[in-house]
Structures are given as C-alpha cells and as structure tokens.
Amino acid sequence: MKHVLLILCWLGLALIGQAQNDAVITFHKGRTQVGVNEDGRLQINVPPKEMRKFKETGWVQYSDFGAKGDGKTDDIDAIAATHAFANAQKLPVKADDNATYYIGGKPRTAIIKTDTYFGKAAFIIDDTNVERIGAAVFMVSSEKLPFKPEGVSSLRKNQAKLGLTFPSPCLIAVVNANVKQYIRFGPNQNNGSPQTDIFVVDKNGVVDMNAPIIWDFDEVTSITALPIDEAPLKITGGVFTTIANKAESKYTYYSRNIAIRRSNVTVDGLMHYVTGEGDQGAPYSGFIEIKDCSYVTVKNTVLTGRKTYTTIGSAGKPVSMGTYDIAVNRALNVSFINCTQTNDINDTRYWGIMGSNFGKNLLYDGCALSRFDAHQGVANATIRNSTLGHMGINAIGTGIFILENSTIFSRNIINLRPDYGSTWQGELIIRNCVFKPIAGKSFNTSLINGNYSGQHDFGYVCYMPERITIENLKIDDANDSDDYKGPALFADFNPQMKDASYQEKFPYIKTKEVILRNTTTTSGKPLRISDNLFMFKDVRILEH
Template sequence: MRNRPAGTGRAGYALLSLALMLTILGALTAALAQEAPMVTQPPLVGATRCADVQTLKALAELEEGAFVETLGFYAPGDGGGARYRVEQPTEELQPNDADVLALPNGLVAVLQEREAVNYRMFGAIGDGVNDDGVQMKLAHTYANAHRVPVVNLTGEFWIRETNGIPIRTSVKWGQTRFHIDEEFNSQSVPRFSVQNDEPTVNIELTDEFKAALLQRIRPGVQIIPELAQYAGHLISVSDDNDRIGLRAGYEGNRGWAREELFYVEQEGRIIGDIAFAFDDITAASAIPCNDVYTIIEGGAFYVSGESPATGSTGYHYNGFSIGRSRTIIREQWVGLEKGARDVSLAARSGFYSLRNVFDVTLENIRLMPWEKNRREPEIAVPHGTYGIGGSRMLNCTFRNVTAESGPIAWGVFGTNINKNFRIERCRLNRVDVHFHCWNLYIEDSEIGFAGISVTGGGDLFLDNTTRFGNSFIAFRRDYGSRWDGRVRLRGCTLRPNGTGTVSVLAYNPADFDYQYPIGFGESVTIEDLVVDFSAVPDSVAPCWLL
C-alpha cells in the first residue's frame, strides 16, 4: 500500500478542501475590498437596517432621533450604503433625494457620514444616460459643509449639463472614469471649481498706508512691515492708470495695469521678487491662502471633443478652475473618448486653469493639447486653445506632466503673470507665458514643436532639457521680446526639425511702443549645449546664438 502523509484520509481531505475554500474566499474578499469605494463600517448598534434608500423612504414608524443604516442606495451592495439620522425638516434640511430623504410621517432622514463620502451615496447611477454630475455636485457640497473627503475609487460617471462642482476638501478618485459632454461646456462656469475657503479682502488704501506701500514696493525689497497683518495672504497691488505691456499686432489693446503679486509671511517677509516700482496704487487685495493642503488624486477624464452648444468660439471651461492655494492635483489622465476626435470650434481656457493662487502643484498627469491649426480655415479655432491656462500664479510647479501632439495642436500652456514657475521632468509641446513671467526654471524636460515662448524677467534657468524645433527660446515679439534678468542654459540639447535658420535665443521685437523698457537679459550663460541636426542632416542654414 502506498504511503501517504498522516491526516490525508477522507477527513483530512475534507479539512484541506475547507481550508482551500476559506483561502480563496479570503483572497476574493481582499480583492473586493481593494475595489470598494468606501471602507465598510461596523453595524451601528441600535440602528434600523434596511436594504436601500427606497425601503428607508417607506418606513413610516421611524421616530425623531432614530438611526438607520442602508446596505445600498438602489440595491444592497451597490456602494451607496450609508447611515442616516431621523430629524425634523428645517429650512436648511429639505428633501433632495440624496443626503436628505423624505419620510412618510413628515420627518426626514439626514445623511450622517463624517469620515468620507462617495457619489453612489447621493444616487449617482453611472449608466451613461443619467447626468451623474448632479449627484456629484451634491456629494461635494456635503463634503465641503462637513469637511470630509470624497473617496470614490471605482466606477464610471457621466457629466453632461452639470457645471460648477465645488471642491474644498481632498478627493481620492483612484480608478474612477469620468465622461464629460463638451456640448455643455460653459464660458463662465468650470466643470470642477476648486475653491478658496475664505473670500478675497480688498485692502483699504488710506493716504498714509498708500504712501508707505509706494515707498516699500520696489525691486529688491524683502520685508514690508506694513503688510505683516496679512501674513498667510497672496497680495496683489496694481495701478490701473499706468498701462504697460501693450500687445503689438492687437489694435486698441490697452495692455495690463502695472501690477505686482507676492505672498506675505510672518513680520511682513515677502515671497516673490518685486519687479516694478509704482507711482500710484489704485487697488490692493489680499487673498487668503489655506492652512492645509488639498490633494485631488486619481481619475481618468474622457471628453467628447464637440463644440459647445453656446455657438460661441470664445473661451470655454471644460475641466478644473483652481482658485485655492496649496492644492496638489496628481495621478490623472485626460483625453478624448475612444474613437472621438477634437472637432470643437471653440477655444478652451485650460482643462486646468489656475487663477490667483500660491503654491499649486500638478504632477503625474497626462493631458492633451487641443487642435487649432486645421487646414480648412472654416474649421480652424480662431483663438489660442489651452490644456493648462491661468494668471496671477506664484510658486506653481508642474512635475512629470505629459502633453504632446503634432503641428495641428496649439500649445498646451497659456498663462500670464506667472512667477516662480517650475517645470520638472515634463514632456510638453509648449511652455508659454504671454505677459510677465518672473523666474522660470525648467529641468530634465523635453519641449516639443510649439516651443518655449516667454517675456518677463528674473531667472530663466534651463537644465538638462531638450527642445525639438529651430529655436530654443523665443522671446515673444507681441510683448517686446523682453527679458529683464539672467538667462542660463546648462547641459541642454536643441534638435532642429526644419532646414531654416536656427537660433538658440530668438529676440525679434516689433517697431512698437510697448509702454515699458525692453532688453535682452542682464547676462547670458550657455554651458554644454548640443545642437543636433540628425533630423535635418542636409541643413546648411546658419545657427545663431542670439
């Protein structure tokens, strides 16, 4: 008789089979837990339990103060299970079929989640027909009011007509996929609005206070004691009567008010070099910067590529408007629906649009430049159209962002008043600041056919960066090809893609009064530059340093 290990008779095999089944069930449970949008909470002692929201809404015997738990929103296990407390309705607590549910006895069941919420708790369906943006907006409104994050790690949701989804708390989207119908893009309201907690403060300019600011605000200043009371604020000062940076080629353009943007720390210490002195100040504002970082991570966004129903070719929002300082957005993918093409005739202001912010980071993101230069004039987009836009940005960093395309697409970046601008380990088809870049640092990056186009001053430092095109940096002609500061290229490569003239630094101002002094840099340092003609080996065009 063949020897076999002890315990492997019928009883032993039964035990082994049971152990194997438990192991498989344990692994399956662990896998499902990883995919679950919310961590399952232990049952609430004393609470009434019911299958779903419809069952809850039919309970007529519930008394005020009772707690109820549901196993799902539409059906048990659909991810929308939640806890509710029965209360009297008030002016603020009116039924909305989401976080406030009407009961037959005139009371309401009010959502009681204080750790995190997800979209299915508010009735999002994800069937491709429902406008899930409605329920998403309710979820974020609730999260903002109760200062809890939105944690929705899986699922697909369709955002159709809904705009203005407010975000003031951190968000984890994980593997969630969002489909955005661009037919309903708006010129005034973004799809997602990342909002500040506190409103902007208009600073009262008494004669004495204005006189002090006029004396203090000038190049080289590092402390402004009179602004110490605004520690933790982003400060903007401007003189609307002193117009500078008039744009050549745009008849009637009034340029920009002379303006400075900086952040105030303790004792009036400022962050952000002062570039301008002022003869007068007509407005000053203090924008509160949040004390905690808001982190928005994960998710994929599929846009339809259609023209908006507004019929306008002007600028439209199709993604995020970021007006909250100390925000980090990371691990996201942005692109077209499968099989779709960008056929929009309207310009986009940026899937990510940053305005009046300090210390914002975008990292580990794939997005796309939008089509503009279509061959047929009747379908060309009449304005620049952007993947990342913004103005009045200080200490903003873009890290491991990829946005590349061919010659039909417009440049992914389009910004103004962008100070202490950092690009790290990116692959972008263009880096651009129209008016007043101050301190730009690009390292370990690749910049595509649309190039680097800037005006401004401060440090312009590029390290270990490759540019695909016939000029490494083009200083914008429409704003005077101006750079008031140091220019340094170190360990960089220029790869011409055409047989025309090649230039490392391209200055070409127009015969035009820009209403400010223009110059080509306080100093220029170039170290270990390689000009690689391998893409156009037959080129005999000259290569200019300047």
C-alpha cells in the same frame, strides 16, 4: 450618547437650513435626497442615521447622493451635492472606482474644499451643448475669504514690507488701472492690461523675496489679499474625457475644467483625454486652470493638446487661436512634475499645451510637453529633466530662466515673444541640454529668437537677457544644404537695423555678456553670433 449629542449639534446648525456652495442642506428623517429648488440651488437632505454613517466611515461617495455612474445619466447635481455636504462636514470625497460619470452642459459647478479621490473612476464631460461656457465643472476653493487691506497707496519694486499685519500669510494681488502694460503688437494687437503684480506676505506683511514685487506702482487702484490655506488639499486619480465643443471658431473660450482657486493644492495621477474635435471649434482656457493662488503642484498627470483652429484676429487677419489644457494666471510657485500628454508633442495640428500670464516661480520637472509659454510675463522659471515639443519655450518676463538637462524640439531653444516686446529682464542659463530643430529643419537655426523694431510702446522698457550662460549644449543640426551657415546664437531681431542710422523710438536694452562652455554641433559648423552683426556688435562673448 456621544452620537446623540453630535446629531443634536448637527441638527442645531441645520434647523434653519445651511447654505453651502450654492446648496441648502437639511437633516430631516427619511432618506438622502438631492433636488433643485425654484432658484436653481441644490436642495440636499441627509437624515441623522445617514449622517452618523458618513461620520463613522470618514468619507462620502458620489453614489451616496444619487450619482448613477452609468455613463449616460447626468450626474453633475449629485457630484456637486456630494462635495457641498463634504465641505460642510469637512469629509473627504471618494469616487466609485467602477463608475463612469456623465456630465452634461448644465451650468453646475462642484466646489471642492476637502481631499478628493477620483481614483479609477471615469468622467465624461460633454461640451456639445453647454449652457454657460465659462462655468467650471469642478472648482477647488478655500474656506478663507479674500479681503481688501487698507493703507497701501503705492509700492516700489523689490519693496520688502507692506507696513501692515495680516491674520495669516496671504497672496496679495495689486493693480494700477491707470497704467497699461503688455500692449500687444501684431495680429492679436490690443490696448494692454492694467499694471498687475502678485506676491506673498507673511502675517507681519513681509514680502517673500523669492517672488518679489517686480514693478513700481505709483498708485494702487485695487489691492486684494487672498489668505493662504496652511493645510494641504489633495486631488488624486480620475480619468476625464472631454467631448469637444463644435462651436464657431472664434475667441469664445470654454472653461469646462478643474479650476484651482486655493493655495497649497496637489493634483496627482489625473488623466485627461479629448475626443470629438471636428472641422471647427471654440478654444479652451485650460482643463487644469490655476489662478489667484500659490504653492500648487500637478504631478504624474497626463493631458492632451487641443486641435488648432483659426479665426480673424483684432488686426483683421487670420490667426491661429491659442487653446490650452494647462493655464496658469496670477499664480505663484506652481510646479508640473512628471507630466506628459496623450498626443505627439511634435504634432503641429495641436496647439501648445500650456499658457500663462502674471506667473512667478513656474517649474517643469520631468515633463514631456509640447510647450511652455508665458504671455504677459513670468518672474523666474525653471525647466529641467524635460522634453519640449514643436512649440518649445515661449516667454517674456524677469528674473532667472533656467533650462537644464532637457531636450528641445523647436525652431529655437527659447522664443522671446515678439508680440510682447521680446523682453527678458534678467538672466538666462542653459545647461546640459540637447537642441533638435524641428524635423531637421536647421536652415537659419538660432538658439534665441525674437523680434523688436523699437517703434512700438509695450508699456515697459524691453530688455534682452543681461547675461546668457550656455554650458554643455549639443545642437543636433545635421544639414546637407550648401546654404547652411551653421547655428546662430541670436536670430535677426531687427532686419532693418543695419547701421547706426536706424533710430529706435523705444530703445532695446541688449545682452551684455554671453558665456559659452562646451557647445557642440552635429553639422560641425561653429556657433555664430547672428545674421545681424551690427545689432549684436557690443555683446561680449566669453568662451571657455
């Protein structure tokens, strides 16, 4: 009797058809079927007998909805249908362990809203003939819908409360379209991005000060609240192989990926490989792309650096295109734990694996990856117990940057990106690390790199870290060159600034204090402040 009542309830919900994630689900007698109707939407039928079986089993599998898993048949419709049904019934999804799912180029996205166990299954994502390059293969999404709060016309840096109440904790994204920041300089120059910030509030509108508001907003032209899911969602396992596109090498980014748009998500044990990269190809925006969410952890995951291709940049000069396997955009509290990559982290044929914009509280822990990068700013970042490869650490932002118990293979320990003003408004802490300049190329080795002419308006005041603390750093700078002077703390940020006659239109706020404790070099040469003694003459060096 209980089963009959349940079925009647399900049928009652489904009599007029149930639209779910670009799908219409019905519950008629017969067999489970997946089709595509005239407007391109999935048409799914699940008979009551099968419904009862799925409920009793407690999960659904791709094979239940017609996936062949033979590595040849395009299974994306069956995969998307499985998730659509699972989302409607709040059931987990399990891939078939021995299956190889082929996913072709049709613009179908499987929406994930329940725990998903990819397990030992293999997935082949064929990008050689893609109909819509921006269509994610999987999108992790929330049942909760974003909304527009009213009554916020301006904001102040470090503001503690919004003066509003919310139905649940929310991620808040604010924009002032009338102010431009991150006005990029160099070969990829642009006119900047609208002033943007993201932060978390509780039900009472109290801002989480672990990731505070970092800008003054004299005007708020757009504000969006994205409710944060309290229940965690887990994605585990899966061996994914992308057959790379062979499109023209220009900035037409492919997003054939797993796009995470829900807060409180863990990805565990996933593997991603890339094959078929040739003489040309368009860049990728990240196989794991985390955006507009908070509290996301990627762990025990293996990724792949993408081959570097060149194109003509906005300044009319050849540039190498950034192409990523990890992307973090407008996201908070994102952690990468025990993550590695399939190719050599020091192989310069491959672009650095990670890029981010508008992030806060980013973490690498126990990772061996070719790059950490914050383009349009990060507020607070930590790298610990990790190894960074040939592209090292590239960052601009605010707050505290902590690097500890790690090894860096790069030209510098940290590169403050010159194209965004070489700015870090806050503190830099380096503890218990080893710095190994790439392949022993120690000539003009510097720990902190950047470039700032003072002649370009980036849309904000540019800072060097106010305080830099370096403890127990070993610099492996063995070099037999007679010209080698020993490592410098700072690169020559402005070779034209030789004396007080040089005038900056947009003054650079320089480091006030450097604390050095137990810094050693393999070469035996002492750490120098910089080749540009005038620029850094007022920096106070405290050695212990």
